[in-house]
Amino acid sequence: MKASTIRRWSAVHTWSSLVCTLFLLMLALTGLPLIFHHEIDHLLGDAPQLRDLPAGTPSLELQALVRAAEAHRPGEVLQYLGWDDDEPHAVLAITAARADTEPNASHTFMLDGCTGEVLPMPSANGGPMLFILRLHVDLFAGLPGKLLLAAMGVLFAVALVSGTVLYAPFMRRLAFGTVRETKPRTRWLDLHNLIGIVTLTWALVVGITGVFSACADLLIDAWRNDTLAALVAPYRDLPPPSRHAPADRLPAIAGEAAPGMRPDFIAFPGTRFSSGHHYTVFMKGGTPLTSHLWTPVLIDARDLAVTAVGQRPWYMDVLSMSQPLHFGDYGGMPMKVLWALLDVLTLVVLGSGLYLWWVRRAARRAA
Known part of the structure; x- marks a missing residue:
């Protein structure tokens, strides 16, 4: 690789990293307890405790x-x-x-x-x-905060790609895993590169899924304005019903409309996942993957007739899979521990990157 090309990639890596690093430090620090939020809730006594009932209680x-x-x-x-x-x-x-x-x-x-x-x-x-969740998700700023974090996620991906491009010519001079002990800056440079390349795939996965999660409001609005709007088009000019049919049979009705699936949640009439005329039962599969993929069944709130079974657009599938993958919710405690370890290593990469930039900047000013 030519020296001029290396300089350009180095500039891309440096500035993309600098712009997003403080945000990423915050996200990595707040993301660590969120990985174990169920366990922390139990530890703090905030998890609800159901009373023990005899087996077979209806x-x-x-x-x-x-x-x-x-x-x-x-x-x-x-x-x-x-x-x-x-x-x-x-x-x-x-x-x-x-x-x-x-x-x-x-x-x-x-x-x-x-x-x-x-x-x-x-x-x-x-x-x-x-508090930690709101800080991690939107900086307490709603949609503008989410979009800012999404932009930081994109810059993070740019920094990872540019860092990988620079890693190839750098490692031609050293064996993989070498950490030179000559100077503190050299040692931290080698650690920064080594940990960065080891955690690269995970960091890209978490960064990209974080971008999709941050854009969730926009993706849901697109689904509402496209797929959902088409499904409820026949009801567009009708006044909402003054009374709704009882909800007792909704899971059974939705189960008949989407065989082999089970209900995950029900959106009641007027909510943003439904319409003013419908109950929407979101059905899911039974495998670890399909349990995060929803199929909406729209049921008329007046007479409980199924009016539509929605098809999932690709971006809603990506969103549904991104959120649990972002926090390591697919594989139980072993995956959570792995996610936490990789999160800590990412903190080391981010901190060492700031240190290296500061030392290099100080050396240039001194020169």
């Missing part, structure tokens, strides 16, 4: 759970009901002042599916873990 009808959720938050409407894979009788409920209230202004709690008992979820509505 579940309540779904409409009874709807009434229990609405009674718990008087004056609010139920937006979503979902099932927790980790707790067999747990039903998650989200309520808000209006059906179309944005997520950060809603309230989340758990219902015991057998008794209707309400179990608070403090970490979903406040506390340190929610």
Whole structure:
């Protein structure tokens, strides 16, 4: 590679890294506890505890759970009901002042599916873990904060690619894994390059999935304006129904419309994952991969007739798979530990990169 080409790639790597490094340090630090958020919730006592019930205790009808959720938050409407894979009788409920209230202004709690008992979820509505999550997701700035972090993710990918290009001619002079002990700067340069190339694939995966997750609002809006709008087009000029049919049979109806799948959550009429005329039951598969891929079944809220089974656009599939992959939620505790180790190594790469830039800058100023 020519010297002029190396200088250009070096400039790309330096400035793309410098612009995004402080943001990436924040993301790596906040991402570490988020990998273990379930375990931290249990440790802090914020995880709801379902009471032990005799085997075979029947579940309540779904409409009874709807009434229990609405009674718990008087004056609010139920937006979503979902099932927790980790707790067999747990039903998650989200309520808000209006059906179309944005997520950060809603309230989340758990219902015991057998008794209707309400179990608070403090970490979903406040506390340190929610603070860390909001900081990691949008810097408490909503969509502008998400888009800023998405841009930092793109710069991170540029820095990784340019660093890989520079690594090839650099390593022609050294055996792989060599860490020279001549000077502190040389030692940190070798460690920076070695750890960077070892964690390259993981860093690219986490960076790219982070970009998609940061663009989730835009992707959901595109889905609403394209796929969902086409499915509910016949209802566009009709007034929303004044009364909704009971929700009891929704899982069974959706199961008949999407055989081989099971319900993940129900979006109630008026929410951003549904329309003013429909219940939307989001069905999922039974494998680790397909359990993150949703198929929406639209059910008329007046008479519970299935009006459409939606097809997933590619970008919603990518979004659905990106979010759990970003936090290492696919492989249980071993994958979480691996993700945490790689996160710490990334912190070393970022810190050593700042150190190397500062030492080099100081040397140039001295010269």
